[in-house]
Amino acid sequence: MIWPRSAASRVPGHRFVSEFVGLVKSSMQEGHSETVVNYRVFVGTWNVGGEAPPDDLDLEDWLDTKAGSHDIYVLGFQEIVPLNARSVLGPKQRSAAMKWQRLIEDALNSRRSVQDGEDATRGAAMDHGQGVFRCVVSKQMVGIFVSVWARSGLRRHVRHPGVSAVGAGVLGRLGNKGAVSVRFLLHDTSFCFVCCHLASGSEDGDAQRRNADAADILSRTSFLYSGGARAPGEMPKKILDHDRVVLLGDLNYRIAMDDAEARQLVRARKWSMLLESDELLLELSAGRQFDGWREGHITFAPTYKYHRNSDQFCWCADGGAIAGRDKKRHRAPAWCDRILWRGKGMRQIRYERCGGYRLSDHRPVRAVFHAVCEVVESKHY
Template sequence: MLLLFRFHFLLQSPAAGSSSPRPGEMHSAAAEAPLWAQRAVDAARVHALQVKAAGAQVKAAVEQQVWQPLAGVKPGASSFTNLPAAGPLPPLEVRVCSWNLHGNQIHPSDVVSRWLAPDGVAADVLVIGVQELVDLGPRNMVMNISGDEQRQAALEARVEQALQSLPGTAAGNHEGFTKICSFGMVGLALLIYVRSCLRPYIRDLHCDRVKTGLDGIGGNKGGVVVRFVLGQVSVCFMNVHLASGQNAVAERNQHLATVLADAFQATSTKGGARPGKNGFERQSRYSAGLHHLSVILGDFNSRLDLPKDTPWPSGSQQSWLSRDQILLGQASSLRGFREGVISFPPTYKYNIGSSALNTKRCPAWCDRIVYKADYGTEVELGEYASFPDLRHTSDHHPVAARFQVFLASPSPTQRSERPAW
């Protein structure tokens, strides 16, 4: 049974009553009707969707980054089987996973399936974001602006091996998965898999990269962003790696604000042109934070707010959260986003291969997943956890969150909310 967690309000959402643009699109006088009000239009497009589902609609965004279903995995029964390729879908289970790999390939001793599907069953949508896929030295910043193909391929292989090893659905059948997106920027990589039976429901897939390192020149920091529509639900996932250092709060805020503002735009917040290239259309049609579900995952580099001469916090680990910079409200760029209650140990910094924190660095919850649901979307957070057993690869612990998403206006009694910190 899905457990509904309490969650933090990071900052209050914009005032009620303000004009609401179409989910996933910029506000304009010519904006079309909201997605959930277009059932009649969608019904008329059923035939076109069926014809184009094999490639045209998804391929229009990043043609070279769309793959066929995993080889050797037979499709099986699921709650989506035999549904028409239009109209409302049942509630979707979305799993979002994040891990800073510290420049290393995933160690053979780290069991990836425990992170991707700890209960042995994969979600309907699986989002995997990693940071520091490669070392962030000057050479990689210059040579691997689009990511490292070999490391990316190795990451995909480990993920797909884990998916193929799952015992299957409740009915005992293996479920096929389709990789709809895989791309990167220097050390950032973002992969998205969906159940193969959901492939015909996907449309309007768009990807983008936003560099924020070295004042927008370097791709060592910033974000890789993907948005698409699944059935009637528009979603956007942003994998970010923000500025490091205890005193870099303002810089982190600026980095995140830039990713949110510049993704999919033809003009940057600095006024410079962002021409479409490498499959990135950048037509200022979509806004990253305006979707039915918007999720930011990654290494936020949030630190503990401590006096300068305090090398290590006192008290229990749970009490350290009272000093977390994000929970203290120092991340104004996260206005309107929420986060589940943190009940896991700090995710940074560990001695690799050990569960012991490195005493030379102050521990922190650097690795986070935050989300925002809009336009009548109900989101239930069923899990928000770290995975300390995967300790042989990095000085960071991976984290994951599991959401159930459906279009429904919730009543006030359906939510258990914690006030802003």
């Protein structure tokens, strides 16, 4: 394939998964031409329940590294530290985030560590400069952590990375709930990824609290330059002003259904019937809080709530009455962990739950997108 000369200096070579789409015949402005390229963007979310990961935790299955077909990874975590007063009110603890960073890097770059901590082997990706993944930006707020990685050869096309954190937990500000948002410019297209942990609970009014949290996050999140200056003119300041936006995380929406009926459907694994009463899908169809957002078709089992180190739902098996603290421990299964998107130029090709990870009472979720990026070149006469 012959690349248009105007784009040759700015579009990565054949080692990337990116796919040349075409040259726009009519330029956006006089004196400019535009090409578009298509990247594969991996988005993952996992509430790890305040559990520290073991040193040998292998993330390669969740991150689908054997396929070797993704250009950018955006990974969001919730509860990487226990949500107690010490974590929320005490000094920042970076050790948990650093440990997850190391596990991510090991998985993406196919590395294994020997007991003394030195690299024992390196995968084939390490032999090619463009195949190695490098962290673009990361940010932690209490238990919420986001980490963005790109192939090293693509890294120079990722510009203006920025972060913004908004607390929505205790007193609406302390950060045990809320969102960490990251944004960047890839070529000439702006991306924003919003990692959320919304209000929990399955009582009357809890869904409205989640709606209020989401509205608050979208309203209050604002991106600034380092040092407090405003964002550059070419970059948006607010979440919804970006070209491509993805919202991921433990959104905590539950099943609005009678307990006995829900229990029967779970036993029969009739997920499609259970999803008819999913609070988030009801919000999306009504076009209220999430007007303009889209979600892929859910074909997987609920992502919450499981016994730790087990594939069994943490729910009373005999169907007896549950009250008080026991009711909180035996919450009905639900699809709490979700990935939504909005904006033209994104097409979701995978949406899955990864059942092999039993570290917490949640299961990780992943989605893969084809994302179109514009490459604008000035014409020289």
